[in-house]
Amino acid sequence: MLFNLWLIPFLPFLGAATLILFGQAMRRDWVHLVATLAIGASFLVAADAFFFNLPAVAEAGGLRDVLWTWMASGDLTVEVVLRLDVLSGVMCLVITFIGALIHIYSAGYMSHDADYARFFAYLNLFCGSMLVLVLGDSLPVMFVGWEGVGLCSYLLIGFWYSETANADAGKKAFITNRVGDFGFLLGMFLLFYATGTLDIPELLAHARSGAGALVEPFWLGMPLAFWAALFLFIGAAGKSAQIPLYVWLPDAMAGPTPVSALIHAATMVTAGVYMVARMGALYAITPAAMAIVALVGAATALFAAIIGFAQNDFKKVLAYSTVSQLGFMFVGVGVGAYGAGIFHLFTHAFFKAGLFLCAGSVMHAMSGSGDITKMGGLRRKLPWTHGVFWVCWLAICGVPIFSGFFSKDAIVASAFGTHAFSEGLAWVAPTVGVLLLLAALGTAFYMSRLYFLVFTGESRADEHTKAHIHESPIEMVAPLVVLAVGAALGGLLGIPGALFNHPEWNLFFHWLEPAVGPEMHLDHTLELAMIVISIVIAGGGILLAYVFYGGGYRTPAHNFARSFPRFVALVRDKFRVDELYGFLIIRPIRYLAQGLFFLVDRILIDRILVHGVALVVDVFARMARTLQVGDVQRHLAVFGIGLLVLFYLAIKPPVPDDLNVTVEGVHVQVDAGEGSPISRQLIYEFDFDEDGLPDKHGNTPQASFSYEGRGTYRIKMTVLDPRWGSSRSLEKTVSIQ
């Protein structure tokens, strides 16, 4: 199976191609069968490789397959090489498994949609691109996948593009991503400049060696590795929705809910975290860059959590929750606990996808609306959805035994216990830890708010909507249940080693060791303290939300809204960051674009180049037209003029191209060609001393002359035709030493 790695991304691409080409003509059943089989088969190949082939070579770096040489030009050689090691293997399993579940869910959710085939084609295309991203063992290959998922995100967010708002959301996502991608490119350029390679194992070997151009100070006293890591992180911030490039994710909720579940919860947004974990060795040599990653992650986690307090759309709450949880993951990889970050990625994929699919189920039941102010009491009407949501809710809040508890605890404990930062940056770790604790409190609060407002109490919907509330069909509920099971039990894979002093019980971290290093060793008391604090925070958040929203909007909620109306409005308007960007960035660019459009397009191109050219042609055409009016006399006149021209050409004497002047001392010899043609007798006159009087003349174009002194002279030969009296002359300068 070693050489079948390429099947993993290829199968979804094949599915996408089939559906793009033939999807319109296929029956619905066949369409989702092709798509689901493609991703399912990919899962089987990945699982087979991961469980049966990988253990043998895990220590040596995993299964590596060089497909072909993409570019070989000058110093740069880039091969298309895929590598399945423990890290990318885990990612592949997550992508294909959750992808398959969402394909099944979409069969039910999108069953009424006219563009069924297009949707599944895009889903497959996305999965293929994401798999290329994680399997790529060379930065350009990863970048191809990186761009591919950005494209598919745009296509899927704007899936219902007939609504302008959806198309705008797609554009916003793509453009914001692009800004980040520019950072990624700069990082790639810097790394190539420093090490001459873009192959990931070679880059990491350079980083681990601790020497070379990577650690030389490059700019502002910081080493090149710092700048490369920073720029790569900017790319990650764009893809994974961190400050300041998170603004596209809430808008992306305009896309179909399965898209939100797959792309904006489980897979695409985690690409940034994966990239930082993959390039861990690079980050390990620049604590400053790690500090920035951790601080940005923590700040984002808290900021997004606060915004989540006041959102009234189901999916928007989940969107900000995703941004916040991604912040947690970046803290994990930022403090050096790469395993913890990936573990949270893993558990988050399950419970967030579950939450989003529940959102889809609820919105399906509420006739397409996601307004939580009009929901309530759905616990009774949607038992299965409620059950799944209940499990995923407890998971994300960090309630023990459920998966989120273990992964979040791992990150927070690592933040407090990391040794990655030394003297100057020692303040970073505790700061980040405290911010994360606050964010965890916020997470518990806003998710519980969501739960209480939607599922408990009395329904606040109108009669018409209430009548239509119904549980979702089996193909939508089944994946929900699978995800709930994963969310509930997945945490048991990662029991912290420090808890029971049995590190080998931590299966997940143990698996990841060959790629990201061992689990961070933490003090037993620190671990216990963290667990207790986590439980207290989770419980506190839930309790606080219950006080405000248990069973519907309660008095404390109304009182708060009444006392601080402007603050509540500010938070609900997401701190008006979009408006700020619009003012600072988008407005100037729009003016610039409009100005350029007017200047270049209207004036330069339309007027000067197009009309101008036509005008010039017209002027010459008018002049030429006068010759051909059909007036015979005019034609005769042209005839006569032509005759005169021919006459002139006939009588002018032929002159050779060049006077071949040979200089010997003061003696000059001129030889200018073959002489008169037989039909004409020409006279040649030579003027050697620039006095205007001919010094030599004869019937042949040869002459010689001796100069008196040194200097530069101009020799002029005149050819005369005695019959007609016409003449022509030729000059040449010669210098005498």
Added chain:
Amino acid sequence: MPTHLYIMLSLVLFLIGAGGVLLRRNALIVLMGIELMLNAGNLAFLAFARSLGDEKGQVFAFFVIALAAAEAAVGLAILVGLFRTRQTVNLDEASLMRR
């Protein structure tokens, strides 16, 4: 008589004929100009024949006269046809092309 005077006369007549052909609007005047040009050529032939003592020039002059007569007949026939279709002998108006 110096030959060059005859040649100059011939040239002047030719130029007057050419001017008439190119510049006059009336088709009859154009035909007259053509006759003038032919006669100017004739004069040049005869002048050179006399000065070179070669009678070939005189023979040529006969040819030219005959030719001129034939050509005048044909030209007038065309002119009559033109008048029949266009009702005018004004060359400016006789053109089918606009402006």
